[in-house]
Amino acid sequence: MFEIEVAVAKVAHHGSGESGDTLEMIERPGGGFSFVLVDGQGTGRGAKTLSNLLATRAISLLKDGARDGAAARAVHDYLYTYRMGQVAATLNILSVDFQSGKILMSRNNPAPFFVIDRRGLHSYSEPSTPIGLQPMTKPIISELPVAAYTYVVVFTDGLLRAGERTGEDVEIGNFLSGWPAELGRSAQELTDTLLRRALELDVGEPSDDMSIVTLAVLPAATTHSVRRLRTVVPFEAPTWPTPDPRGLDSDEL
Amino acid sequence: MFEIEVAVAKVAHHGSGESGDTLEMIERPGGGFSFVLVDGQGTGRGAKTLSNLLATRAISLLKDGARDGAAARAVHDYLYTYRMGQVAATLNILSVDFQSGKILMSRNNPAPFFVIDRRGLHSYSEPSTPIGLQPMTKPIISELPVAAYTYVVVFTDGLLRAGERTGEDVEIGNFLSGWPAELGRSAQELTDTLLRRALELDVGEPSDDMSIVTLAVLPAATTHSVRRLRTVVPFEAPTWPTPDPRGLDSDEL
Numbered sequence: 001m002f003e004i005e006v007a008v009a010k011v012a013h014h015g016s017g018e019s020g021d022t023l024e025m026i027e028r029p030g031g032g033f034s035f036v037l038v039d040g041q042g043t044g045r046g047a048k049t050l051s052n053l054l055a056t057r058a059i060s061l062l063k064d065g066a067r068d069g070a071a072a073r074a075v076h077d078y079l080y081t082y083r084m085g086q087v088a089a090t091l092n093i094l095s096v097d098f099q100s101g102k103i104l105m106s107r108n109n110p111a112p113f114f115v116i117d118r119r120g121l122h123s124y125s126e127p128s129t130p131i132g133l134q135p136m137t138k139p140i141i142s143e144l145p146v147a148a149y150t151y152v153v154v155f156t157d158g159l160l161r162a163g164e165r166t167g168e169d170v171e172i173g174n175f176l177s178g179w180p181a182e183l184g185r186s187a188q189e190l191t192d193t194l195l196r197r198a199l200e201l202d203v204g205e206p207s208d209d210m211s212i213v214t215l216a217v218l219p220a221a222t223t224h225s226v227r228r229l230r231t232v233v234p235f236e237a238p239t240w241p242t243p244d245p246r247g248l249d250s251d252e253l
Numbered sequence: 254m255f256e257i258e259v260a261v262a263k264v265a266h267h268g269s270g271e272s273g274d275t276l277e278m279i280e281r282p283g284g285g286f287s288f289v290l291v292d293g294q295g296t297g298r299g300a301k302t303l304s305n306l307l308a309t310r311a312i313s314l315l316k317d318g319a320r321d322g323a324a325a326r327a328v329h330d331y332l333y334t335y336r337m338g339q340v341a342a343t344l345n346i347l348s349v350d351f352q353s354g355k356i357l358m359s360r361n362n363p364a365p366f367f368v369i370d371r372r373g374l375h376s377y378s379e380p381s382t383p384i385g386l387q388p389m390t391k392p393i394i395s396e397l398p399v400a401a402y403t404y405v406v407v408f409t410d411g412l413l414r415a416g417e418r419t420g421e422d423v424e425i426g427n428f429l430s431g432w433p434a435e436l437g438r439s440a441q442e443l444t445d446t447l448l449r450r451a452l453e454l455d456v457g458e459p460s461d462d463m464s465i466v467t468l469a470v471l472p473a474a475t476t477h478s479v480r481r482l483r484t485v486v487p488f489e490a491p492t493w494p495t496p497d498p499r500g501l502d503s504d505e506l
Contacts, residue, residue, distance in 0.1 A: 001489050008482040017478070024279060025484065026312075029305050031271075033486065052282050056316040059279075063309040101490050146488060188483055199477060220487055224452060225270070228485045229261040229278065230441055233286065234478045235470075236254050237354050237399060 001220035002148060004096055006035060007188040008213050009195045013043065013158065014205035017236070020047030021156050021211040022055040029065050031098030035213055036062070039090045039109075039156040041132075043209070054079060054089055054131075068093045068106040072139040076108065076131035088130040091139070092154050094213060096146065103144040103152060103215070108137065113154040114176050115144060121177040149181045151190060152215040158208030159194070163201030170198055187216035254473035255401060257349055259288060260441040261466050262448045266296065266411065267458035270489070273300030274409050274464040275308040282318050284351030288466055289315070292343045292362075292409040294385075296462070307332060307342055307384075321346045321359040325392040329361065329384035341383040344392070345407050347466060349399065356397040356405060356468070361390065366407040367429050368397060374430040402434045404443060405468040411461030412447070416454030423451055440469035 012019040022038045036058040040050035054075050061071040072091055079089060090109035097104060105113055105124070112125035128140040144150065153176060162170045175197065179190060191214045198210060265272040275291045289311045293303035307328050314324040325344055332342060343362035350357060358366055358377070365378035381393040397403065406429060415423045428450065432443060444467045451463060 001487060003485055004488050005485045006483065008480075010480040011477060018284070019480075022280065023482070025482065026277060027275065027305070029302075029309075033484070049282075052280070052316075056282075056313075059316070060309075060313050063305075063312070096486075096488070098488065146490065195479065204477065217488075224264060224457065225487045226448065227261075227263040227272075227487070228483075229276070230259065230481075230483050231278065231286070232256055232258045232481045233349075234254060234473055234480070235257050235349070235351065235399060 002146060003218050003220045004146070005187040005216045005218065006213065007186070007191040008035070008211065009191050010211045011195070011199070011206050011209070013208045014202075016044060018045070018048055019209040019211065020044065020051060021209045022048070022051035023211055023213070024055045024059050026059045026063055028095065028097065029063060032096045034062050034068070034093055034095040037092045037094070037154065037156065037211060037213060039209070039211070041088045050087065050089060054091065058091065058093065062093075068095055068104050069139055069141055072106045072108060072131070076137045079132040080135060080137070083132060085133055088132045090130045090156065094152065094154055094215060096215070101146055103146055105142045105144075105152065105154070106139040107142070108139045111155065111157045111160060113152065114172070116151040116153070116176055116179050116181050117147065118149050118181050121173065123173060146217055148217055148219050149184060150217045151179065151181060151187065153190065153194070153212070155212045156210060158206065158210035159198055159212060161208050162198035162206070162210065165207050166201065166203065168201050170201055184218050187214040190214045190216070255399060256471050256473045257399070258440040258469045258471065259466065260439070260444040261288070261464065262444050263464045264448070264452070264459050264462070266461045267455075269297060271298070271301055272462040272464065273297065273304060274462045275301070275304035276464055276466070277308045277312050279312045279316055281348065281350065282316060285349045287315050287321070287346055287348040290345045290347070290407065290409065290464060290466060292462070292464070294341045303340065303342060307344065311344070311346065315346075321348055321357050322392055322394055325359045325361060325384070329390045332385040333388060333390070336385060338386055341385045343383045343409065347405065347407055347468060349468070354399055356399055358395045358397075358405065358407070359392040360395070361392045364408065364410045364413060366405065367425070369404040369406070369429055369432050369434050370400065371402050371434050374426065376426060399470055401470055401472050402437060403470045404432065404434060404440065406443065406447070406465070408465045409463060411459065411463035412451055412465060414461050415451035415459070415463065418460055419454065419456065421454050423454055437471050440467040443467045443469070
């Protein structure tokens with residue numbers, strides 16, 4: 001019995017309330033789950049709309065049972081067709097497929113992803129292109145066994161740019177190669193440590209949207225087979241006037 | 254500034270590895286997020302396939318910007334049309350809509366949901382029918398302001414049935430009316446306490462699938478505007494032989 005933990009953190013670049021990255025999670029219809037992470041070209045509302053559209057497409061396909069590689073190809077074709085090769089986005093799909101008992105990473109992203117296990121750190125950096133620009137783009141797909149004390153770390157390129165302004169480097173490889181896999185620390189702890197490091201380098205003002213997704217496979221700690229999900233989202237009450245839906249009956253909502 | 258926390262726990266009924274309930278979360282395209290909780294008629298694989306199909310439909314609509322009530326109606330119509338009024342499911346959609354600054358609950362479920370705030374406990378139990386059985390079924394929609402020290406608790410009926418076998422009652426109203434909203438405890442703590450209570454009454458062997466979703470609005474605790482998501486899923490490595498995808502190149506994955 002294993003416990004699979006995934007911990008995500010997302011911050012918007014300084015001065016923008018909203019991150020242009022979109023992260024969605026779905027349960028796979030054949031068992032397991034998938035995380036879709038999209039970083040759309042540009043910043044602000046436009047980038048957010050784009051990444052939202054693409055993530056929506058990806059999760060709809062995955063929920064219908066499409067294999068990850070087919071979903072990534074179809075999302076590329078959609079973007080390439082409707083934006084005529086003019087707009088790029090990065091797309092990562094991280095899945096745990098309970099049917100095959102494998103972890104799958106489908107990557108359309110020049111940025112690498114990392115795997116840490118008891119043998120050390122492995123960087124998956126085979127050249128990979130974003131979706132949207134060239135016809136017939138396909139993802140690089142990596143397959144990993146579900147084995148205890150394995151960590152998979154994936155992020156959008158904002159993380160790599162942390163510290164740029166101050167001439168520093170987040171040195172993510174260095175940081176991750178020091179992560180003690182055999183201690184079985186939580187994915188949450190890894191994500192938080194990495195985020196804290198990046199925010200420090202950016203002096204608390206991120207120069208780009210950053211999203212970090214960490215998956216950890218650990219020996220099961222619990223006896224009951226409980227699935228858990230938790231999310232925490234900051235929310236500032238809108239200060240602009242909004243149409244007041246009171247007075248509408250529930251037929252109109 | 255508020256912090257909105259949602260904590261979910263799901264257990265399968267004893268003897269079944271898989272819960273028939275499906276819970277999906279999406280980010281709303283206009284800002285905010287929605288949780289879709291479906292309990293399909295029956296148990297096992299059939300119930301799971303059904304709840305998965307219906308949840309997929311709901312999140313696809315919500316991701317395309319459909320209002321919650323329209324999504325609930327369309328999911329009902331889909332089930333009613335294709336299963337010809339023979340199959341029922343309960344459907345709850347819990348949303349935080351950042352555009353209007355409201356919490357919305359769309360309920361097609363005879364089971365009530367509860368709200369706790371500093372004034373006490375409120376049970377939302379206006380009669381509501383499951384989807385799938387009668388033409389033109391519509392949801393009961395409740396709207397709440399986003400206000401600090403508010404908790405919203407929703408669950409599938411397995412929770413209400415906890416203790417049935419031993420002649421006990423989970424007395425959820427009693428339990429929740431004792432929850433000290435003004436202390437600002439986490440949604441996670443509320444969910445865990447409720448689940449522990451139900452599992453105790455069922456002597457560790459749940460007689461039905463149970464899912465609990467708790468939303469808490471609390472004053473913001475952090476300075477950085479970080480969104481977080483964390484999931485923990487138990488996984489037993491498959492013991493049946495599976496086709497070995499090694500040897501396939503990545504074109505086939």
